[in-house]
Amino acid sequence: xxxxxxGPRGEYRKSAQRxxxxxxxxxxxxxxxxxxxxxxxxxxxxxxxxxxxxxxHFDGKLALLQAVLERRDRDARxxxxxxxxxxxxxxxxxxxxxxxxxxGVVQLYAILAAEATVPDHPARPYFVDRFAVIVNATxxxxxxxxxxxxLRPGVDPRQTAVDAVSLTEGAQLLWLSDLxxxxxxxxxRRCIAAALTVPF
Amino acid sequence: xxxxxxGPRGEYRKSAQRxxxxxxxxxxxxxxxxxxxxxxxxxxxxxxxxxxxxxxHFDGKLALLQAVLERRDRDARxxxxxxxxxxxxxxxxxxxxxxxxxxGVVQLYAILAAEATVPDHPARPYFVDRFAVIVNATxxxxxxxxxxxxLRPGVDPRQTAVDAVSLTEGAQLLWLSDLxxxxxxxxxRRCIAAALTVPF
Numbered sequence: 427x428x429x430x431x432x433g434p435r436g437e438y439r440k441s442a443q444r445x446x447x448x449x450x451x452x453x454x455x456x457x458x459x460x461x462x463x464x465x466x467x468x469x470x471x472x473x474x475x476x477x478x479x480x481x482x483h484f485d486g487k488l489a490l491l492q493a494v495l496e497r498r499d500r501d502a503r504x505x506x507x508x509x510x511x512x513x514x515x516x517x518x519x520x521x522x523x524x525x526x527x528x529x530g531v532v533q534l535y536a537i538l539a540a541e542a543t544v545p546d547h548p549a550r551p552y553f554v555d556r557f558a559v560i561v562n563a564t565x566x567x568x569x570x571x572x573x574x575x576x577l578r579p580g581v582d583p584r585q586t587a588v589d590a591v592s593l594t595e596g597a598q599l600l601w602l603s604d605l606x607x608x609x610x611x612x613x614x615r616r617c618i619a620a621a622l623t624v625p626f
Numbered sequence: 627x628x629x630x631x632x633g634p635r636g637e638y639r640k641s642a643q644r645x646x647x648x649x650x651x652x653x654x655x656x657x658x659x660x661x662x663x664x665x666x667x668x669x670x671x672x673x674x675x676x677x678x679x680x681x682x683h684f685d686g687k688l689a690l691l692q693a694v695l696e697r698r699d700r701d702a703r704x705x706x707x708x709x710x711x712x713x714x715x716x717x718x719x720x721x722x723x724x725x726x727x728x729x730g731v732v733q734l735y736a737i738l739a740a741e742a743t744v745p746d747h748p749a750r751p752y753f754v755d756r757f758a759v760i761v762n763a764t765x766x767x768x769x770x771x772x773x774x775x776x777l778r779p780g781v782d783p784r785q786t787a788v789d790a791v792s793l794t795e796g797a798q799l800l801w802l803s804d805l806x807x808x809x810x811x812x813x814x815r816r817c818i819a820a821a822l823t824v825p826f
Contacts, residue, residue: 460741463662533743540740541660543733543802557805588800589813593789596796600788602743605757613789620820 445483448473449497452490457534461491461541461549488548491538495552498531506563511570512626515618518564522594522611532598539595561587571622581621593617645683648673649697652690657734661691661741661749688748691738695752698731706763711770712826715818718764722794722811732798739795761787771822781821793817 451473455464466487470480484490505524506517525532542549568583577583597610619626651673655664666687670680684690705724706717725732742749768783777783797810819826 458744460660460662460744462660536743537740539799539803540737543736543799544658544660554803554805557800557803561800561805584807585812585816588797588805588808589793589816592796592800592808592813593793594796595799596792596794597788599739599743599795600757600761600792603739603754603757605754605761605788607784608788608792613785613792616785616789 441483445493448475448480448483448490449494452484453494453530453534456491456494456538457530460537461487461547466490491549492552494534495538495549495556498535499556511567511574512576512622512624514563514567514570515626518590518594518618519611519615522614525598526611529602533602536595536599536602557591561591564590568621576622576624578621578623586617586621590614590617641683645693648675648680648683648690649694652684653694653730653734656691656694656738657730660737661687661747666690691749692752694734695738695749695756698735699756711767711774712776712822712824714763714767714770715826718790718794718818719811719815722814725798726811729802733802736795736799736802757791761791764790768821776822776824778821778823786817786821790814790817 448469452464452469455469455472458464459468464487466480467477469487469490470477473480484493501524502521505521506514509517538549539553541547542553544550564587565583568577568581568586571577572583594610594614597608597613601608601610615626648669652664652669655669655672658664659668664687666680667677669687669690670677673680684693701724702721705721706714709717738749739753741747742753744750764787765783768777768781768786771777772783794810794814797808797813801808801810815826
């Protein structure tokens with residue numbers, strides 16, 4: 427670390443806190459400019475550090491991006507942990523409800539996910555994997571609903587999972603574009619409710 | 627124009643052709659890099675012109691972007707023109723079917739639409755307006771379906787329009803992210819079919 431610290435535990439705490447501050451700044455800069463147009467020097471300036479000081483904590487722009495994305499995913503995993511079937515699907519709604527208060531995160535995700543559709547984009551593996559994980563997990567929840575006898579007959583768990591995740595991503599884009607009458611959580615609820623035989 | 631031409635009609639034809647070539651190049655560069663990271667000089671280089679030569683045809687990067695977007699919208703308008711109700715909704719499917727062969731256009735749209743969620747992005751007014759126009763037109767088609775007695779009872783035309791457009795945008799993103807089993811047209815068809823009492 428580049429600053430004097432009282433001892434090992436204080437050093438760790440201070441470094442961890444500094445990392446969080448850097449990630450807040452990285453998040454802010456990425457949200458404003460997208461990944462491609464952002465720079466480490468701008469992020470360093472935002473958090474009031476030198477670029478060299480920042481690079482002690484994170485090994486470049488891509489490492490910053492990955493840490494920002496992982497911090498957000500941790501939160502979603504905590505909501506979904508230990509749930510199954512209808513309860514897991516209700517967790518998806520809860521994540522969408524929380525996101526309505528986090529326009530910046532949703533916007534950063536939307537911009538990065540779109541940028542990352544270009545084959546050589548550094549965040550491409552992250553998003554390809556992320557979409558696969560979330561769609562597979564949603565499919566599993568619908569399969570569990572079938573096991574629990576609450577899936578509407580004729581509903582395909584995979585197709586419905588693709589539709590529910592697509593609807594979430596698309597409704598977020600329309601919401602970010604200030605289209606009147608967009609309620610992401612309500613749209614996702616309608617999509618999931620149509621697949622179930624119990625109230626949702 | 628900067629090149630000698632045989633006469634007024636030849637000059638016009640030559641200029642129109644040059645504009646199309648420039649738009650092809652602009653489309654290619656925007657698709658690869660997004661709007662923010664693209665430059666007029668790169669577009670000029672791609673089409674084999676000087677930047678000054680290019681600026682005789684288009685008044686800067688924003689004018690290029692608008693012309694690229696308008697050229698694509700023209701095509702969609704032609705498909706939908708003169709249709710109403712279920713036939714109009716079938717036109718939406720037809721546009722989605724065509725888009726499966728135009729990954730570059732879909733990708734450019736996805737990146738720009740996401741970039742344009744940032745308040746001061748130059749393409750923001752275009753996308754805010756575009757989403758409003760497409761959702762309003764889709765809502766109108768569902769209202770016409772109700773007039774024609776083919777809308778399922780209890781279906782809200784506005785909500786269903788928001789969901790159908792959201793699903794289109796989101797499924798395109800997942801398709802561009804190479805998620806297995808994504809079929810944008812099939813997803814949109816399911817969404818619309820669920821709102822109708824006739825086969826779709």
